[in-house]
Amino acid sequence: MSQRSLTSAFVLLLRRDLTLAYRRRAELMNPLLFFVLVSSLFPLGIGSNPKLIAAVGPGVIWVAALLAAMLSLDSMFRSDFEDGSLEQFMLSSHPVSILVLAKVFAHWLVTGLPLILVAPLLGVLLALPTEALGVLMLTLVLGTPVLSLIGSVGVALTVGLRRGGVILSLLVLPLYVPVLIFAADAVHTAAQGIPTTAQISFLAGLLALALALAPLATASSLRVSLS
Amino acid sequence: MSRFAARDLECIRDDRTLFSGLHFDLGAGQALVLEGRNGSGKTSLLRILCGIRLPEAGKVLWDGEDIFKLGAEYHQHIAYLGHKDGNKLDLTPGENLRMAKGLGKARDDLDLETALDQVGLYGFEDVPTRNLSAGQQRRLAIARLLITDAILWILDEPFTSLDRQGIAVVEKLFDQHLAKGGMAALTTHHRINLQVTQALRINLSA
Numbered sequence: 001m002s003q004r005s006l007t008s009a010f011v012l013l014l015r016r017d018l019t020l021a022y023r024r025r026a027e028l029m030n031p032l033l034f035f036v037l038v039s040s041l042f043p044l045g046i047g048s049n050p051k052l053i054a055a056v057g058p059g060v061i062w063v064a065a066l067l068a069a070m071l072s073l074d075s076m077f078r079s080d081f082e083d084g085s086l087e088q089f090m091l092s093s094h095p096v097s098i099l100v101l102a103k104v105f106a107h108w109l110v111t112g113l114p115l116i117l118v119a120p121l122l123g124v125l126l127a128l129p130t131e132a133l134g135v136l137m138l139t140l141v142l143g144t145p146v147l148s149l150i151g152s153v154g155v156a157l158t159v160g161l162r163r164g165g166v167i168l169s170l171l172v173l174p175l176y177v178p179v180l181i182f183a184a185d186a187v188h189t190a191a192q193g194i195p196t197t198a199q200i201s202f203l204a205g206l207l208a209l210a211l212a213l214a215p216l217a218t219a220s221s222l223r224v225s226l227s
Numbered sequence: 228m229s230r231f232a233a234r235d236l237e238c239i240r241d242d243r244t245l246f247s248g249l250h251f252d253l254g255a256g257q258a259l260v261l262e263g264r265n266g267s268g269k270t271s272l273l274r275i276l277c278g279i280r281l282p283e284a285g286k287v288l289w290d291g292e293d294i295f296k297l298g299a300e301y302h303q304h305i306a307y308l309g310h311k312d313g314n315k316l317d318l319t320p321g322e323n324l325r326m327a328k329g330l331g332k333a334r335d336d337l338d339l340e341t342a343l344d345q346v347g348l349y350g351f352e353d354v355p356t357r358n359l360s361a362g363q364q365r366r367l368a369i370a371r372l373l374i375t376d377a378i379l380w381i382l383d384e385p386f387t388s389l390d391r392q393g394i395a396v397v398e399k400l401f402d403q404h405l406a407k408g409g410m411a412a413l414t415t416h417h418r419i420n421l422q423v424t425q426a427l428r429i430n431l432s433a
Contacts, residue, residue: 005333012329016315016322023317084311091277092330093303099330227280 009094010102017106020079027075032114035068039122050127057126058136058187065115065140066176069147070169072111076103076152077159077222086159090226096219104152104215112144128191135190135200139183142203149214150175156221179206229290229304229378230254231410236285238271245271246431249285253427255408258401260419263431269414270310272431273383276412277307303332306377308385312368314356320367321352324374331375342373347396361388369397372404380404382413 021028042060043053080086089099119140123133154172158164186199230252237247245268253259261269274280276287278294278301287294294301314323324339343349346366348359356364365388372380380401386394398420401411413419419426 005329009329012326016318016326019322020315020317079315082311083315084309084313085315087277087279087307087309087311088313088327088330090279091302091305091307093299093332094330095299223279227274 006094006098009092010098013099013102014106017103018109021106021110028110028114031068031072031111032118034071035064035115036118036122038064038067040125043126054127054129054191057123057128058132058184058191060126061119061122061136062139062143062180062184062187065119065144066147066180068115069112069144069151070172070176072107073148073151073155073168073172074165076107076148076155078155081159081225086222087226090223096222097215100152100156100215100218100222104148104218107152108145108148112140112148115144116140128187131193132187132191135196136187138200139186139203142200142207143179143183146179146203146206146210147176149210152218153214153221156218156225158225159222160225179203182206229410230288231379231412232288232291233276234286234288236272236275236287237283238268238275238280239283240268240271247284249429251427251429253410253412255410256405257410258405258426259410259412260426260428261412261414261431262428263414263433267431269431270383273307273309273381273412273414277305277381278302279307304377305379305381306331306372306375307381308368308372309383310387312364313371314364314367316355316357318356319353320348320356320359320370323356323367324370327371328374331377334374334376337374339374342370343367345373345396345400346370347393362390362393365389366393366396369400373400378409380409380411380413382411382415384414384416386415386417 039061042056046052046056077086080089090096092099116137119136120133123136128136151172154168157171158168161167182199182202186196186203189196189199232252233249236249238245249272251259261272263269271280275282281295289297289301289304320343321339324342328339340349340352343352346369348363348366348370351359351363356367359367369385385397389397394417405411
């Protein structure tokens with residue numbers, strides 16, 4: 001298969017998934033709403049001590065983002081599995097891992113990107129200093145694709161099960177923990193005015209690793225789920 | 228010319244042996260028609276022939292090579308139509324076909340409108356697939372077979388929910404495909420009227 005037709009298949013699939021997401025946009029709001037609600041209810045719940053809020057802020061935003069990403073995972077392959085499109089992908093003449101990458105990318109664009117865009121507002125709400133907002137966005141830019149990529153492996157393994165929700169969280173959550181630790185710590189450190197190169201580099205490393213390995217694992221897992 | 232063959236295939240499901248020692252050879256212009264009771268393993272066999280499912284024993288060969296080793300190289304020669312249509316209901320027939328064309332090895336001599344016209348869906352390319360009837364959705368799935376350069380069609384009950392005219396249309400498309408040197412493997416409860424070839428029949432219940 002030529003390079004060009006592979007690229008065009010990638011773009012076609014990306015466009016298809018974005019079109020589908022746009023036509024069912026009401027469902028897209030759920031993870032974003034969850035993220036905004038949790039992060040904005042937190043300061044109301046713990047009282048008006050700005051120091052306390054600033055101390056828990058990075059953690060709250062990141063935990064909310066992580067759970068929002070997990071909430072949205074199930075939709076990644078579910079409808080394709082149910083209507084038979086997934087079988088067609090597996091029988092494509094292109095490498096399945098590349099098609100998986102297109103799907104994960106589309107999924108991240110509609111679920112991860114909105115989180116990144118509203119995060120600075122929530123940062124202000126949680127009394128984060130201005131200099132930490134940039135780092136917060138940067139950790140989300142590096143971290144949420146990792147969440148989508150790791151999540152895709154879990155979803156691919158559980159898509160054939162009728163009630164895979166609990167198993168999915170059990171599979172995926174332990175792998176999410178490093179992202180959470182380093183990202184929340186980076187925002188904390190930035191809030192104190194200390195450089196965060198170490199944490200950011202680690203997150204970037206995780207992203208590179210996930211980008212290289214997750215699509216292959218997801219493709220194999222889908223093959224197992226379908227057979 | 229390509230050859231498609233199975234050697235000693237065995238399929239076990241829930242501790243029941245559905246079939247074993249299954250053998251066949253299929254050449255250009257031939258069709259394999261699978262018969263058998265419900266639950267006799269027709270769908271499982273077709274999924275094995277696609278390479279979606281692994282057989283418990285035996286091999287499926289394309290030009291003498293194991294299809295599981297060929298992988299995507301084999302997939303560019305086949306088109307599969309399963310129980311599920313594989314259409315996205317929120318997309319239009321045109322969008323569905325464009326995606327299918329991008330996934331396979333696209334045919335240059337046939338555009339989407341002609342393909343839709345051939346299955347009797349001309350004028351429906353911009354209607355949401357959700358609004359089509361079950362038979363029309365099946366026809367759209369069949370149009371997918373036409374737009375790629377697949378040699379081997381693997382079809383699981385292709386006539387489901389088609390009306391009499393639809394069945395005639397599909398039979399004609401089969402004949403054209405086989406006459407061009409294509410191959411087909413299918414299951415059906417319908418008495419299929421193929422003109423050009425002697426069909427190879429395998430009864431899995433026997």
